[in-house]
Amino acid sequence: MFGLKLPEVRPGDNLAELIVGAAEDAGVGVRDRDVIVVASKIVSKARGLLYRVDRVSPSREACKVAGKAGLDPRFVELVLRESDEVVAAVPMLRLVREGLVRMDRLFSGEEAWRLLEEYPTMLVTVRNGGVWSDSGLDSSNHPPGTFSYPPRNPDEEARKLSEAIRELTGRRVAVVISDTEIFLRGSIDVARGSYGVPPVDRGFGRPDRYGKPKYGGVDCVADELAAAAALLMKQTGEGVPVVVVRGLSYDWSDEGISQYRIVDVGDLARILVATVKHTARVLGVFRALKNVLKLAFMFLVS
Amino acid sequence: MFGLKLPEVRPGDNLAELIVGAAEDAGVGVRDRDVIVVASKIVSKARGLLYRVDRVSPSREACKVAGKAGLDPRFVELVLRESDEVVAAVPMLRLVREGLVRMDRLFSGEEAWRLLEEYPTMLVTVRNGGVWSDSGLDSSNHPPGTFSYPPRNPDEEARKLSEAIRELTGRRVAVVISDTEIFLRGSIDVARGSYGVPPVDRGFGRPDRYGKPKYGGVDCVADELAAAAALLMKQTGEGVPVVVVRGLSYDWSDEGISQYRIVDVGDLARILVATVKHTARVLGVFRALKNVLKLAFMFLVS
Numbered sequence: 001m002f003g004l005k006l007p008e009v010r011p012g013d014n015l016a017e018l019i020v021g022a023a024e025d026a027g028v029g030v031r032d033r034d035v036i037v038v039a040s041k042i043v044s045k046a047r048g049l050l051y052r053v054d055r056v057s058p059s060r061e062a063c064k065v066a067g068k069a070g071l072d073p074r075f076v077e078l079v080l081r082e083s084d085e086v087v088a089a090v091p092m093l094r095l096v097r098e099g100l101v102r103m104d105r106l107f108s109g110e111e112a113w114r115l116l117e118e119y120p121t122m123l124v125t126v127r128n129g130g131v132w133s134d135s136g137l138d139s140s141n142h143p144p145g146t147f148s149y150p151p152r153n154p155d156e157e158a159r160k161l162s163e164a165i166r167e168l169t170g171r172r173v174a175v176v177i178s179d180t181e182i183f184l185r186g187s188i189d190v191a192r193g194s195y196g197v198p199p200v201d202r203g204f205g206r207p208d209r210y211g212k213p214k215y216g217g218v219d220c221v222a223d224e225l226a227a228a229a230a231l232l233m234k235q236t237g238e239g240v241p242v243v244v245v246r247g248l249s250y251d252w253s254d255e256g257i258s259q260y261r262i263v264d265v266g267d268l269a270r271i272l273v274a275t276v277k278h279t280a281r282v283l284g285v286f287r288a289l290k291n292v293l294k295l296a297f298m299f300l301v302s
Numbered sequence: 303m304f305g306l307k308l309p310e311v312r313p314g315d316n317l318a319e320l321i322v323g324a325a326e327d328a329g330v331g332v333r334d335r336d337v338i339v340v341a342s343k344i345v346s347k348a349r350g351l352l353y354r355v356d357r358v359s360p361s362r363e364a365c366k367v368a369g370k371a372g373l374d375p376r377f378v379e380l381v382l383r384e385s386d387e388v389v390a391a392v393p394m395l396r397l398v399r400e401g402l403v404r405m406d407r408l409f410s411g412e413e414a415w416r417l418l419e420e421y422p423t424m425l426v427t428v429r430n431g432g433v434w435s436d437s438g439l440d441s442s443n444h445p446p447g448t449f450s451y452p453p454r455n456p457d458e459e460a461r462k463l464s465e466a467i468r469e470l471t472g473r474r475v476a477v478v479i480s481d482t483e484i485f486l487r488g489s490i491d492v493a494r495g496s497y498g499v500p501p502v503d504r505g506f507g508r509p510d511r512y513g514k515p516k517y518g519g520v521d522c523v524a525d526e527l528a529a530a531a532a533l534l535m536k537q538t539g540e541g542v543p544v545v546v547v548r549g550l551s552y553d554w555s556d557e558g559i560s561q562y563r564i565v566d567v568g569d570l571a572r573i574l575v576a577t578v579k580h581t582a583r584v585l586g587v588f589r590a591l592k593n594v595l596k597l598a599f600m601f602l603v604s
Contacts, residue, residue: 111515112507205414213413228530
């Protein structure tokens, strides 16, 4: 794996040219079957997918939500504009203050508190059939007041970038567009879009070393590449938005990852209902209801 | 990164010796500050953390749960034994049949259906304060009827392995114990235990390129190493349970990852209640209740 430093990317820049140039400058070059992992943010920058918050007029709806959430109405307007639906408002600052979210494990200083006070609520939104916090809006590494938003079709962006690199160099490379998502322990980079690498290795039920069908074995290859690349994007400090992964053996795939979900967001409610019913049948109604009753009780007293 | 092939690991084997031997045979060796990623399963094998299902007498509770879940009572007995609490029974086979979980994206053949019919229900359990499917029991790459279970303190296993490798070679290496977890698109390897690498890069609130505090930046370094190693563990086929990661720059840390959660499982209910209340305040009671009402309706009619 090689991390590439790029100059500041601006709207209209040709990303393929910047990447190929950086790879040559680094003495790495581009070879057939390389996987190029690209931070989603520089795709947004090059495509001009940027909002300037001071140019935004918030709607009445945005003002209403912002007032109650403790957020800037112009920021909320952008979140609403980029989402299909807002499904929840998570009181981050309160959860941290009450110790329910242990931010002591994430903090690097007092700035972190100021940041939480500026964004005390995280809006959970649905966008292009996926779940996003704050619609994927991101102000990090942008000038103050500027937010980037992710492309609507990141697989298509990956494919276009692969083809542009092929035109420049004659080499056929896979492309993964990576972004950061938050999990229970912190953040891990995942693939937002991909082209070339198979998004998921469909190994469920494949025989194991003893010939028994294997439960599992459905590696998200594209996500693992994004996570691996993050080790260099972060370790080398800022300004490493591209990582070249060389020597990985994979079957070429034209399928992208962005619509690749085992579970559809719209089906989550039905899955939850089926699971609660089955739990009541298997563990008994009382045990299944215990947590529901606990929730109801907490709701009443807190 | 280098993948190492190991002979079949047996209870009582000295893992450090096997790993150092394999690294030397591969011409890779062991160097200071290498990160050695080890599949959890071979730690279980070496420590003898194995159950033989035909030696298990199921309790009455296990028989009752098994009958209703469509599972082998002896398997359920093991799940109960290895868990602190069973919290849900997910009707996997039914969800797949109804198309709510799209297994067409995971299948590699008809064997997969047989596997689902053998395990139609997935039991979600709490174990050592974390959430596990089927208490982490795993039969893949074991002889028929044998299940491994994860060590109770995987950070300690990582530390011991690092120290044993140091005694053998004089080299100080970090160790990550990796295992597979299922996400919305398939599975990704994550760190179950770690020693040496900092589990999480506490970058929340650190200044970005423009000097603004950054929302995010809390990379789970240990998890990213596990995900990266999975690319070689799986790509090279079976029998690559160890990956040596060389050249990564990191600050040494004695802290392990296994108890490293932002959110405690026991606090989840309180977080949920706080979020539902805040959502009702921010988005209005009707919109917040819409999904709850939808759930209640589906529960009644399905």
